[in-house]
Amino acid sequence: MIPFNKPFKTGKELEYIADAIASGKISGNGKYTKLCQTFFEEKYGFKKCLLTNSCTDALEMAAILLNIEPGDEVIMPSYTFVSTANAFVLRGAKIRFVDSLPDHPAMDVSLIEELITPRTKAIVVVHYAGVACKMDQIMEIADRHQLFVVEDAAQAIDNYFIDSNGQKKALGSIGHMATFSFHDTKNIISGEGGMLVVSDPDLLDRAEIIWEKGTNRTAFFRGEVAKYSWVDIGSSFLPSEITAAFLWAQLEHMDHIQQTRINIWEKYKEGLKLLVQTGQIKTCSIPDYSTNNAHLFYIDCFTLERRDHIIKELKSRGVWAVFHYLSLHSSEFYTSCHDGRILGNSDHFSNCLLRLPLFVDLEKEDQDLVIDSLISILPK
Template structure:
């Protein structure tokens, strides 16, 4: 909470319109378009909704194939499965949970329609390589930027590079409104239809702008708009984005300084640090970390994680931290190993060892604005 959330919710109520696409929705969308040079933004009730809108916009049909990482949240895949797509999973990199862009091209077939990238922890995927692959094969790129607000790739804001992008404002994100999301349209060919899909398949938004004399059902769509109460809450967060990010960066840097005697080198966690932090779990290893605000990549301090050598070590760490009233949690389970995808697509013979390793060995530490 940054201070004005309840004030702006009261203002939204006083204005007399708390359904979607009102004053605060407009403020939020304009903020993102101006700050990050997104072509068009549409607030949604969740990042999941934004991804589902992407699948509709790309006209995903049964039998189409969509390439994406296995180490991601189920919404990334569900949005396209709902349209009947077959999912082709890519392994993570050995050094980071992001998808290994060098594995993408081998998965492309005549049925491939799109590549969905996930910027894990706000760290950019290799977008130059991915966009080049997409252009050569005539594919669309969707950025799942749920964790990537205010993060950059070679100076370009994440979410501004692919044809479409989806952001999350869930309460676990850097800025939030409880539940919320946003679709970003960077390819102008999708802008008009996106607004129609957003408004339940009608040209209602054009009607209220005076562009048509009545509105009707002109395309498929659904109820993707958040209420003005959510948008008002989000606006209070956006007003304080710089302060929120500065605080999160400071916490992130505190963690990095704590876990590394030499900030330039990944280190084996020494007994000194383990005893200080966990009462002495041995042989835990921090095998990957990324720099903050380096020349080529500006992670946004969304989360800080450790990678242990074995599942048993991670479990022991989580349990001992819980005894000290500190909640540390693991993250995604590899989607290619899920019961659903095996039932939906059949047993997958592909091995994705890095995705499985992150599922078993990665743990997230507490990181939120009020953290002391």
């Protein structure tokens, strides 16, 4: 069986984990935590990076930092993982869901402004498949209405938005805050794990406090206060040094990981070209305002029945392909809270999108089998 995903190991993970254990410091915010955070701050120009136990943790920190309260409204796409919404629902927010673009699962920026009310506090942007949203338009809307922007960049590590002047801006550096995931389905992994990026200078100090259970412990260890105490709400968001050590081994090999994934992505694009030209499927594409980090490769199967047939046939050939999100606006939990708008594009991708195997160790012969299987299945 060709799996959908296989976590990549660089070979250095156990060495660094052993080093962390030998140091006598395996709780969070030690040597490897600092190495990872500094890596992101220096490579992408992020103002402040804080490793977390998950991207979910980072999103929950963002909701706390924005002082989300009952009655506040938050705008976000319906086609996203539940954590994007849950973090803000936990604080009492009402979610106003945005439909996807007709040709891409990312939210349609042209629909955002009509959802803004006096109660709107934030726009949460999801860079689906790592592909940049139209951040210049989103930031212009947010600035005009004095709203916060949180980039859910769970899938968008090492990717860039290209503005109208041709300038590249790292995803995660544009909004007031951003969140990343290092779950083992992502490009760079630590099993579980995430990171909060804080770009708004007014939020920097409080972010560290929330990260450290509501205490000013981090400032204390830097010698900035004589003692640390409970000064705000917070939780135990920071991961252990064991998790950070694993992540550091991955970051050292980022260039290799990214280039390998891009090569696989491009091979899918080329190998399935004829099926696209003959109208059998659509494949994912990269708009001119985004670079490509090859987080995933998906096809649009056009109907739910067709997708189910393709999944079944691929499985019979030893290929494990999977669908993705179900629209949050029509979920069992939130459908009664949704305002009734039909979000047809989001529902289309819920029913028709299929993700193909994509991981660093995917052998050429196995990828050929995936492509050849699709070619043999679809004309039937």
